[in-house]
Amino acid sequence: MFGRRSPSEKSGGLRRNTLGNFIIRRIAIGIILMLGITFISFSVTQLVPGDPAALNLGQSAMSDPTIVAAWRAKYGLDKPVPEQYFIYLNHLIHGDLGLSQQSRRPVSTDLAEYFPATLELATVAIFFSLIFGLLFGIIAAVTRNRWPDQVIRFVTLTGVSVPTFWLSLVFFYLFYFKLSWFPSNGRLDPGVDSPSTITGMYTVDAVLHGQFALAWQALRHIMLPAIVLAIYTIAVLTRFTRASILEILNNDYVRAARAKGLPESLVIRRHVLRPALLSIVTIAGVAFGNLLAGSVLVENVFSWPGIGQYAYRSSIGLDLPGIMGVSIVVAGIFITMNLLVDIAYRFIDPSLRHG
Amino acid sequence: MALLEVNNLSVQLQTKTGFATAVDRLSFTLDTGEILGIAGESGSGKTMSALTLLGLLPQHAKVTGSAKFDGQELVGMTNKQWQQIRGKNIAMVFQDPMTSLHPMLSIKTQMTEHMITHLGITEKQALVDAEELLIDVRIPDPKKALSSYASQFSGGMRQRICIAMALACKPKLLLADEPSTALDVTVQAGILTLLNRLREEHHLSIIFITHDLGVLSSITDKLLVLYAGREVESGLTSTILQHPRHPYTQGLLDSLPQPDSKEKLLKSIAGFPPELGKQPIGCAFAERCKFAEPRCTGHEVQPTFAADDHKFYCAVDPFAFTESREVGA
Ligand SMILES: Nc1ncnc2c1ncn2[C@@H]1O[C@H](COP(=O)(O)OP(=O)(O)OP(=O)(O)O)[C@@H](O)[C@H]1O
Ligand code: SF4
Ligand SMILES: [Mg+2]
Numbered sequence: 226m227f228g229r230r231s232p233s234e235k236s237g238g239l240r241r242n243t244l245g246n247f248i249i250r251r252i253a254i255g256i257i258l259m260l261g262i263t264f265i266s267f268s269v270t271q272l273v274p275g276d277p278a279a280l281n282l283g284q285s286a287m288s289d290p291t292i293v294a295a296w297r298a299k300y301g302l303d304k305p306v307p308e309q310y311f312i313y314l315n316h317l318i319h320g321d322l323g324l325s326q327q328s329r330r331p332v333s334t335d336l337a338e339y340f341p342a343t344l345e346l347a348t349v350a351i352f353f354s355l356i357f358g359l360l361f362g363i364i365a366a367v368t369r370n371r372w373p374d375q376v377i378r379f380v381t382l383t384g385v386s387v388p389t390f391w392l393s394l395v396f397f398y399l400f401y402f403k404l405s406w407f408p409s410n411g412r413l414d415p416g417v418d419s420p421s422t423i424t425g426m427y428t429v430d431a432v433l434h435g436q437f438a439l440a441w442q443a444l445r446h447i448m449l450p451a452i453v454l455a456i457y458t459i460a461v462l463t464r465f466t467r468a469s470i471l472e473i474l475n476n477d478y479v480r481a482a483r484a485k486g487l488p489e490s491l492v493i494r495r496h497v498l499r500p501a502l503l504s505i506v507t508i509a510g511v512a513f514g515n516l517l518a519g520s521v522l523v524e525n526v527f528s529w530p531g532i533g534q535y536a537y538r539s540s541i542g543l544d545l546p547g548i549m550g551v552s553i554v555v556a557g558i559f560i561t562m563n564l565l566v567d568i569a570y571r572f573i574d575p576s577l578r579h580g
Numbered sequence: 581m582a583l584l585e586v587n588n589l590s591v592q593l594q595t596k597t598g599f600a601t602a603v604d605r606l607s608f609t610l611d612t613g614e615i616l617g618i619a620g621e622s623g624s625g626k627t628m629s630a631l632t633l634l635g636l637l638p639q640h641a642k643v644t645g646s647a648k649f650d651g652q653e654l655v656g657m658t659n660k661q662w663q664q665i666r667g668k669n670i671a672m673v674f675q676d677p678m679t680s681l682h683p684m685l686s687i688k689t690q691m692t693e694h695m696i697t698h699l700g701i702t703e704k705q706a707l708v709d710a711e712e713l714l715i716d717v718r719i720p721d722p723k724k725a726l727s728s729y730a731s732q733f734s735g736g737m738r739q740r741i742c743i744a745m746a747l748a749c750k751p752k753l754l755l756a757d758e759p760s761t762a763l764d765v766t767v768q769a770g771i772l773t774l775l776n777r778l779r780e781e782h783h784l785s786i787i788f789i790t791h792d793l794g795v796l797s798s799i800t801d802k803l804l805v806l807y808a809g810r811e812v813e814s815g816l817t818s819t820i821l822q823h824p825r826h827p828y829t830q831g832l833l834d835s836l837p838q839p840d841s842k843e844k845l846l847k848s849i850a851g852f853p854p855e856l857g858k859q860p861i862g863c864a865f866a867e868r869c870k871f872a873e874p875r876c877t878g879h880e881v882q883p884t885f886a887a888d889d890h891k892f893y894c895a896v897d898p899f900a901f902t903e904s905r906e907v908g909a
Contacts, residue, residue, distance in 0.1 A: 476679065480636055491697070
């Protein structure tokens with residue numbers, strides 16, 4: 226999936242390999258993948274035990290067969306299973322993900338509300354993760370086995386081993402309850418109106434409306450959960466960055482660069498970091514995907530109304546349209562991340578763009 | 581004063597079982613414009629000797645003895661001092677052209693970055709110079725080459741680019757580590773002619789490393805034959821090729837393919853050199869030498885001077901009275 230092109234493909238010469246063609250090809254593949262995923266998610270929901278009608282209609286309504294039949298007809302549940310899939314697909318293409326049986330609203334409306342909250346949180350978290358993960362990773366690699374490396378190793382090992390749920394509670398208690406460095410739960414202070422929706426991300430919307438104080442408030446609310454989320458990702462990225470740099474350092478071309486008398490900082494920056502970034506970007510893409518899929522635990526502790534919470538509630542309520550909506554969004558996230566990573570490859574390694 | 585004076589230079593490398601001597605008390609001198617050939621089988625310490633002169637040995641390596649370049653002691657220099665020498669005064673062309681160019685940086689970047697660092701010139705000026713250098717090493721269409729990447733060139737072309745890169749800052753000494761071994765024979769010959777021409781045009785001194793004595797004969801002035809990290813014979817190339825005195829040198833020459841002979845099978849020397857760190861006291865070649873006697877091992881073999889500039893380390897000297905070989909193959 227992330228493989229470099231084989232030499233034979235490289236000498237294929239005449240094949241046009243422009244960025245545009247590449248992206249179009251990848252989007253086409255993405256659409257096919259999405260179709261496959263809708264099919265799988267649909268099939269899985271067919272296997273889930275439990276009668277949605279029974280879950281959604283009250284006991285007295287259940288005893289009336291006409292009401293049950295009407296309900297089933299409304300959601301296409303009286304049709305044969307394959308036909309149900311195509312009904313579902315047709316609705317999907319028109320942006321209709323069905324009605325959530327929990328919120329009694331269209332799933333698309335729910336997602337448009339919950340997903341931007343997670344997107345906002347994940348973006349801040351991955352921003353921290355990239356900055357500190359790369360920084361610590363580089364420091365650890367160039368001070369290999371000396372004290373800075375050892376300190377970083379200890380800290381990151383702690384970072385990957387501490388359970389996020391525990392960390393959330395501790396941070397919440399410490400920085401909110403004891404030190405009051407950060408505001409309370411939720412996306413804004415209690416009683417404050419959210420900015421009118423453009424992207425659904427409060428910080429962005431507030432800025433777009435010129436409400437800078439509100440944007441600042443929203444940002445302060447994001448910080449604590451974002452830091453908690455970032456800690457694990459920072460630890461992973463640090464360890465990964467260190468390992469890839471050390472691997473690249475062994476290459477002949479690094480020794481050749483040193484033999485030219487370049488300052489070590491330039492050798493690292495230009496000759497080592499660039500190839501190391503190829504694998505780092507892959508991991509960062511997966512990490513961002515994971516963050517975007519939402520963290521039930523962190524979102525719960527910080528009362529963050531994100532996709533993780535929505536997925537959790539849909540699952541325990543056996544809300545099939547909700548579950549399917551979430552799976553489609555999550556699948557879309559990972560396919561998009563994959564595409565972005567592949568595009569990033571071509572910017573990091575310009576030789577891929579030359580035939 | 582010689583450009584390079586190496587005295588009792590030793591290198592110890594860290595191995596799993598402790599430190600092992602990879603280069604053992606090497607001594608030689610090199611004058612401006614001279615080409616010294618260093619020959620020896622794989623693992624004899626050729627690359628390590630060259631890397632010592634650039635301060636690029638593997639981590640934790642220990643260097644003793646002395647190497648004076650232009651009067652300046654190289655052994656014990658700090659990283660900052662090395663940066664002034666590397667690329668600017670001493671440049672190196674590495675063994676494998678397929679791996680020593682960066683795959684993701686354009687040739688332009690790789691050709692000019694050290695010029696900008698060392699010569700304090702602008703990128704624009706460096707590009708002009710780079711283009712000239714590429715013409716010098718006979719790269720067709722140098723403009724296009726500059727904006728290309730390593731993967732777009734063949735091995736021979738890559739090695740030419742590496743040589744151009746090495747010459748970019750007009751170094752006084754070029755370390756050429758088997759620059760042609762990884763290439764096929766005709767490409768190899770081209771590289772040799774190129775180096776020979778460049779040494780005259782650029783007033784270069786060259787240390788030319790190879791395991792193939794045949795390659796050395798055509799371009800080197802002096803020769804140093806290494807075995808298991810130690811010198812076994814040294815002197816003028818023509819003298820050694822005519823009248824090699826050490827059995828190992830004899831063996832190397834015998835194993836060269838003879839252009840006029842129909843024999844396809846080469847007479848390679850049987851056996852293997854001692855492992856790193858397992859060199860015996862006395863002659864390290866004893867295990868494979870058909871002239872070996874008890875006096876060869878157990879104590880250091882003293883050098884014998886066949887002439888002022890022809891020295892070898894053999895206690896038996898079985899070839900003292902053999903006739904000269906025919907040279908010119
Ligand atoms: N990084 C290293 N750590 C420890 N030992 C090493 C290292 N690199 C090389 N050696 C050992 O040092 C010895 C000398 O190696 P060197 O590379 O100088 O040989 P060479 O004469 O250049 O051989 P070749 O013709 O194969 O290039 C060998 O025994 C080799 O195994
Ligand atoms: S010293 Fe002895 S073993 Fe060594 S090369 Fe001479 S004859 Fe052979
Ligand atoms: Mg070598």
